[in-house]
Amino acid sequence: MTLPPPIDITKNPHLTGAFEPIQTEIAVDDLEVVQGAIPTDLSGTYLRNGPNPRFTPLGAYVYPMEGDGMIHAITLEDGKANYRNSYVRTPMLEVEEKAGHALWPSIMSGALPGPEDVGQDLAWTFRDMPSINVACHHGTLIALAETTKSYRISPLLATLDVEDFGGAFPQGAAAHPKIDPATGELITFTYNIEAPFLQWLVLNPDGTVKSGPNTVDTGNIAYMVHDFAITKTKIVLSLNPAVLDMAAVASGGSMLQWKPDLGSKIAVIPRSGQGPTIWHDGDPFWVWHFANAFDTQEGVEVQAVTWTNLGGGLAPGFAPPKAAFETITLNDRSSNIKRNSIAERPMEFPRIDDRLTGLPHRQVAVGARGTVDSLPTGAFDGVLTIDTQTGTETFYQSDGMSLGEPCFVPSPQSETDGYYVTFATKLSDMTSYFVVLASDDVSQEPIATVKIPQRVPMGLHGAWVPSGSIGS
Template identity: 45%
Template sequence: MPAPTAAFDPTRVAHLGGRFAPVTEEVDAVDLEVTGELPDDLDGVYLRNGPNPRFTPIGSYLFPIDGDGMIHGVWLSQGRARYRNRFVRTPALAAEERAGRALWGGLESMISPGADDGVPDDLVGTLKPLPDINVVRHAGRLLALAESDCPFRMGADLGTLAEETFDGQLPAGITAHPKIDPVTGELALFCYALEPPYLTWSLLGPDGRLRHGPTPVTGADEPRMIHDMALTGRYLVLVLAPACFDLAAAMNGGSFLAWHPDRGTRIALVPRDGGPVRWAHDDAFWVWHTVNAYDRPEDGQVVLDYVQWPSLSLGDTDSDSDLHRPDAARHGLTRAVIDPVAGTVRRTALDDARVEFPRIDDRSLARPHRHLAVAADSGRHPGLLSGEYDALRWYDLDGGGHATDVLWDAGDLSVGEPVFAPSPGTDGTDRGHWLTFATDRTDGASWLLVLPAGDPGHGPVARVRIPVRVPLGLHGNWLPTQE
């Protein structure tokens, strides 16, 4: 990853243009145009957060980490749809809006405002909060999540309320990908840091009260980036790839994040009851997103499904690295069987297609799963950028490490993460619908697609026209209407 320079040119950053280009208008619209018919049992809101710079970035820009958060919401009920989008207005973003320009540089540039920039004293010299990765609901709180920082609490109308520390219980923040155990209602999370303790974990009860932590992960001895996690009935599963932070190098013009394959990838199995951490060791690989994990009672081992990459690279201007080449080394969908006693990992490639953004029916989290969905590359459009996909793929895992799949080719549409919306009162993954945003590569129009879980290969049963273009990436959830 090259070091930033004073000659940073945002027009040369592919992820600031085209289907990824930010939008600045906040829009409210009702009675959206619907092609097809919205299912009557869809009653709730689909929310998606993603990086969306309010002003032209300065210093550097790394997709998908940099950028202000913007939440897009589509409310569905009785066959009708309405839309709203709002920025996540952190104090730093509010200061930039008063100034009318960017005051903070991208993470790699380390640019921050001084006292003469007119920002409040408590913002001078600080890093900018970036709650632009995900959006979840827990204990009645709607949260815009950052990579590893405090989330921001949002109102039902998507207005920004305040930084969320869970009543002071988690002042350092949380991960962008916490996991909610559907059986216990607990929210499992981690947080990494540049200084000791480099990695901590916590459990929040369904009432939002801290049940455990924040507790250091014993054996995490250097600052590493960890984007996602998995959860089983016994463990938090944390994959520590050798993506290592170097703040001193960043302060001296070098890269703040470097790939060190000689250090290998380590997997921490953190007992939810607070017992000793179990470590497993393997050759270097990178994980952006896990599918799910579960305990295997017959032999005490842990099964982890995830999308594997050979290395980490972020969105620089002239990258030809693995993550930016559509013809990159495959072996994406992978299963790892981890032995907590021996500390070993046995990996098996389930499919070699270029895929990302894996999701399951969240009611199966931390337990054995069979079905999953991903955004996929059809292979027909070699000009797609990293993070851009033109198909959706569904896998049926038969329990023996084999995967059969169904593909829906989206044609001229670039699609995002598929999210499952179960039909009320049902318990099977074929009873419900998959939702995703999609943008037409020919005219820039964006749609919310609704695909039937029972027969997704035949494509959407409904397409909801979004009144603004929705930039590609990143994460969201279906939140059914609460009683």
């Protein structure tokens, strides 16, 4: 087939500036702490994944859905920090490296490479893009994609093999699995352009299948579902009207269509598989990321960063898209979706203390916009914490940095407090840092700022993995 031409990366805000991909893979010990001090009781590794195309993309580049995965890892021990980074080496990346250029066109092109381009084994396959998140379960590090295959990673970031989720999701799972802190179970889902459109799965702590795949009735609609939430007893899947539409591709349109007439629907599903799914309906909104959910006497409470007015990006005259941190109340006896805004400003990537996944939580942290207006989507210049009981906001305004998702790291000295860590890049000189903030007051000067010996491009999601968690 004729491959589309390489794009002009200089015109893409997610391939330039703080987002510009790097090609170097390095490992450096004992990094320079340029401010503060690394807490000496922290022992573990912060890993962060993100799209980092090895070669100039062909035809288009859709952030945050495309690109090779590159994982950056900071290991803390005895107050010192080590750094290493590596591509997630998929078969597609290996074949492209042999060719010296990209071979898989953008997902938006609707085209796949043939045997003359990539050989018989990979001909007509979709590109694996485990570039969105990284998780640790059954003693294994897993690099996660949106809907393509997930890959197991070694502690030193070597790519091992495909993670098939106990054999139940060999095609891959969504990028935001949830691990129940009480049971050690991993709950995840996958969505597809054809039936079965949406399925969920529970893995035991040892990685074997406990339940599933279980199919959710989407009314034969191929919804795109990026994230979900769990409680102790329920699974919460929000079907927002971003729909995969092959008919639109056939007529020259985008595969992803926003269809607000469908409204938004939320399914509350018993994790046990016993009992009915309760559906709730409401006006259309979009969620990239949930912070958490928990059981209440009446049903379920969910917290998420929501987006409304999504038509604003498509048609003049509409209000621009608007982000809010919301509590979404789902009463078992009502089919309504009741949304209550707690905080409003450009924000994304909500995180909590993962030890409270599925349980009532109080604090949420997000990447949030402060004084720098010029950052592309997915980049922020501050970290905002929200007390979800009082609505109190506490904001860390960086000094001209571009930064991403804050990840909670528990303090061994406290059952509730800890740190938020993230990578940050100084926009004035493009130097990158690992920043440690105190979770009880992120507005203070960081606990530590550690210089990274190379620029770390803006990425997506990360995880804190305590020492001794891998390979058990």
